[in-house]
Amino acid sequence: MQFNDEFTLVRxxxxxxxxxxxxxxxxxxxxxxxxxxxxxxxxxxTDSGLFRLSxxxxxxxxxxxxxxxxxxxxxxxxxxxxxxxxxxxxxxxxKGCFDPEIPVNIVDLGLIYDLQTSEPDANGRHVVNVKMTLxxxxxxxxxxxxxxxxxxxxxxxxxxxxxVDIVWDPPWTxxxxxxxGRQKLGLD
Numbered sequence: 580m581q582f583n584d585e586f587t588l589v590r591x592x593x594x595x596x597x598x599x600x601x602x603x604x605x606x607x608x609x610x611x612x613x614x615x616x617x618x619x620x621x622x623x624x625t626d627s628g629l630f631r632l633s634x635x636x637x638x639x640x641x642x643x644x645x646x647x648x649x650x651x652x653x654x655x656x657x658x659x660x661x662x663x664x665x666x667x668x669x670x671x672x673x674k675g676c677f678d679p680e681i682p683v684n685i686v687d688l689g690l691i692y693d694l695q696t697s698e699p700d701a702n703g704r705h706v707v708n709v710k711m712t713l714x715x716x717x718x719x720x721x722x723x724x725x726x727x728x729x730x731x732x733x734x735x736x737x738x739x740x741x742x743v744d745i746v747w748d749p750p751w752t753x754x755x756x757x758x759x760g761r762q763k764l765g766l767d
Contacts (some may be wrong), residue, residue, distance in 0.1 A: 583612055583613075583614075584612065584613070585610055585611070585612055586610070586611050586612070586613070586623075586640045586641060586644055587608060587609070587610055587611070587641075588605055588606070588607050588608065588609045588611060588639045588640065589607060589638070589639055589640070589641055590607050590638070590639050591604050591605070591606050591607050591639075592604065592605045592607075592609075592632065592636050592639035593605075593636065594623070594630035594631060594632050594636070595630060595631040595633075595679075595720070595723060596628065596629075596630060596719075597622065597628070597629035597630060597631055597679050597680060597720060598629075598680065598715075598717075598718050598719055598720050599719040599720075600718070600719025600720045600721070600722060600723055601719065603630070605625065605627075605630065605639075607639075609625055609626075609627075610625065610626065611623040611624065611625045611630075611640070612624045612625075613640070613644075614629070615677070615679065615680075615682055616648055616651065617677040617682060617684075618675045618676050618677040618684070618727065619633070619634050619652055619675070619727075620632065620633055620634065620677070620679065620727070621637065621640075621648060622679045622680070623640075629679070629680065631679045631720075631723070634648070634649075634652065637649065662735075662736075663737070664696075664699070664703075664705055664735070664737030664738070666694060666696060668735060668737075669694060669696065669707055669732055669735065669738075670686060670691075670694070672728075672731040672732050672734065672735055673685055673686050673691060673709070673728050673731060673732065674686045674687070675731050676724060676727040676728045676731055677727075678690075678714065678720070678724060679720060681714070681764075682763065682764075683756070683760040683763050683764060684760075685711065685724060685728065686757070687756065687757040687759050687760030687763070688714065688755070688756055688757075688760055689751065689754075689755025689756050689757065689760070690711045690712050690713065690714070690724075690751065690755075691709060691710075691711050692710045692711060692712060692746060692749075693708075693709065693710040694707070694708075694709050695707070695708040695709075696708075699737070700739060702739070703737060704736075704737055704738060704739035705737055705738055705739065706738075706739055706740045706741070706742075707732050707738055707740070707741045707742070708741075708742045708744075709728060709732070709741065709742070709743045709744070710744050710745075710746045711724075711725060711728065711743060711744070711745060711746070712745065712746055712747060712750075712751045713745065713751065714751055716747060721745050722745075725743040725744075725745055726743075728741075728743045729741045729742070729743045753766070
């Protein structure tokens, strides 16, 4: 599958409007181009704008596209389910979350401001608290991106609960992007 190949949605599909963060049903027959496929979500461009599709809706792009996206997502899974808990494991889980308009993960974008983990409970599981920001305060995708981070963290076996809060202080600037993120964006 090549980005910029055109697809026609084979069924009505619920999608998230970028950057508003609201959901909308795209009707079957809508023409779409995949502009980004990262972190278990796909950003598509239609005549009506940008939309984000979650993995449960990839079938709307057709069986061949779904199979390729599923294979790519499976190959991207890097952490074994039984890996011992560490803060590094949590950071890696958050690296699987992406702004739908920017092909850099939220960690390398410099959006994560704080990470706190509790001591393990009686079952050896931890509570994780994260403070993150967004590249723009008016972005409606903030709750969606924060939920992605929460789900990725809670998918770790040694995590019982994650709380991801969006904060605005200090304001984000492009200087917060990591060297790896700057390289990916061609800013070096």
